[in-house]
Amino acid sequence: MLELRDVSFSADGKEILKDINLVIEDEKFVVVTGPNGGGKSTLARVIAGIEKPDCGQILLDGEDITAWGITKRANSGISFAFQQPVRFKGVTVKDLVSLASGRKLSTEKACEYLSEVGLCAKDYIDREINSSLSGGELKRIEIATVMARKTKLTLFDEPEAGIDLWSFKNLIDVFERMHREIKGSILIISHQERILDIADEIVVISGGRISQVGPKEAVLPEIFRPDACCKYFKEV
Amino acid sequence: MLSDIIKNLLSEVAGLQSIPTAGAFNIRSNGKSAGRNSTDTIQIVPKENGSGIDIYVKSGTKDESVHIPALVTETDLHDVVYNDFHIGEGADVTIVAGCGIHNCGCGISQHDGIHRFFVGKNAKIKYIEKHIGEGDGHGQNIINPQTHIIAEENSYVEMDTVQLKGVDSTKRISSAKLAAGATVVIKEKIKTHGKQYAETSFDVDLDGEGSSAKLISRSVARDNSRQLFRSKLSGNQACYGHSECDAIIMDHGIVAAEPEIIANNVDATLIHEAAIGKIAGEQLTKLMTLGLTEQEAEAQIINGFLK
Secondary structure (H helix, E strand, O other), rough: OEEEEEEEEEOEEEEEEEEEEEEEEOOOOEEOOOOOOHHHHHHHHHHHHHOOOOEEEEEEEEEEOOOOEEEEEHHOOEEEOOOOOOOOOEEEEEEEEEHHOOOOOHHHHHHHHHHHHOOOOOHHHEEEOOOOOOOHHHHHHHHHHHHHHOOOOEEEOOOOOOOOOOHHHHHHHHHHHHHHHHHHHHEOOOEEEHHHOOOEEEEEEEEEOOEEEEEEHHHHHHHHHOOOOOOOOOOO | OOHHHHHHHHHHHHOOOOOOOOOEEHHHEEEEEEEOOOOEEEEEEOOOOOOEEEEEEOOOEEEEEEEEEEEEOOEEEEEEEEEEEEEOOOOEEEOOOOOOEEOOOOOEEEEEEEEEEEEEEOOOOEEEEEEEOOOOOOOOEEEEOOOEEOOOOOEEEEEEEEEEEEOOOEEEEEEEEEOOOOEEEEEEEEEEOOOEEEEEEEEEEEEEOOOOEEEEEHHHOOOOEEEEEEEEEEOOEEEEEEEEEEEEEEOOOEEEEEEEEEEOOOEEEEEEEEEEEEEOOHHHHHHHHHOHHHHHHHHHHHHHHHO
């Protein structure tokens, strides 16, 4: 279980997150949504240890991890899929998936992860993660790396952004399969209605604060109210 | 009987565990021949003035290799050697050269290997060159290789050159003249540290129609080391030339790139790309989110970059 208590974060004199209190229960599928610039990505980065909160506490299974760095959090079971995946000259897809899994993977095993995200494994396994790969290809490799980690908490920052010809349904299938097989918690930052629709819980962040949180059945109707002041979700 | 030092250098430079019992090879140790063998198809002949060797590869020779490592284990030694490779038409061979220095003294140990390649029509060679330095003395290890290639019609030359440790100073000069349809691909990997200095110079003349050249340099400069990359591609016919210099700088390392591309023909296509910078913070962050420490992430990025 992950818990955030009164977490605030500011950058360049501007408050990005204000007094965030949130609990992610084990095996829950949580989607964080809200308007652009509202603090969603920062929340995920704070959980992963990439950003340090100004105040507040972060607890993982009851242990205070607020002071822990990125590596220690990763090794304690937190994975993070970047919104804009990083390129590496010389590092191959197989290298990265092996690093993610924490062991030297056979080509066959590495190929399994790539196949799950719709990439023809033999065409990609030895490719360098460089500018020869498209944004959509990189995004799917990014998803494969966090799948290979099989951790108890996986964070996805706008996984749908840049997904190219691969159908959206496949992306949903990947999340559902991960949720079913790994039995960890999944936190996805997304604007997409179809991703919101498979959530157990939805968190709405706006202006750095949590404005709504609760089961999908309770929150979705609020988001889609005809008189809702801000429509930030996207229909697929 | 080879000493452990020589055995280790042989292994590092040429992948040989001892002096071979077959195949074509010439092992040079402290300026003298330590072993030589010719085959029916690859003849190694010492030059009359003793300054080096001529290697003759018969036309049509396929899937054979020749090893010619040079080793220096004495301090205060400046070894200069001139080796000429005559590759017959249609041959397809691998040449493994390179130099290893073990300097335990206070003087300079230096090896200058000047290699010329005369590559016949339709011939194909892969030239592998690895340079290393070691030893716990205070003397400098210096390696100044030169590689000059004359590539005849439709020949293909691939050169892989690597220097990853222990060479205090190097000036690496390479040139190529390409006839019609000839191709040269040069891949260079260099890592410097401490106060080391590495200078690379490529000068390629694309003289024949349809000739092409690709120069790829990847390097890492850390501590207070310095590197200079120079490349000059001259397109004198309808041809294609591409040079690429990628460098990672760390600590107080310095890398300079001085590319020059000259199109002397309206149908010449020449490209140069250069990128010099430190390891991107987001690369470290990504690998740390996979559970690597910052130091492990840095090592992974550099190893991949120079792989």
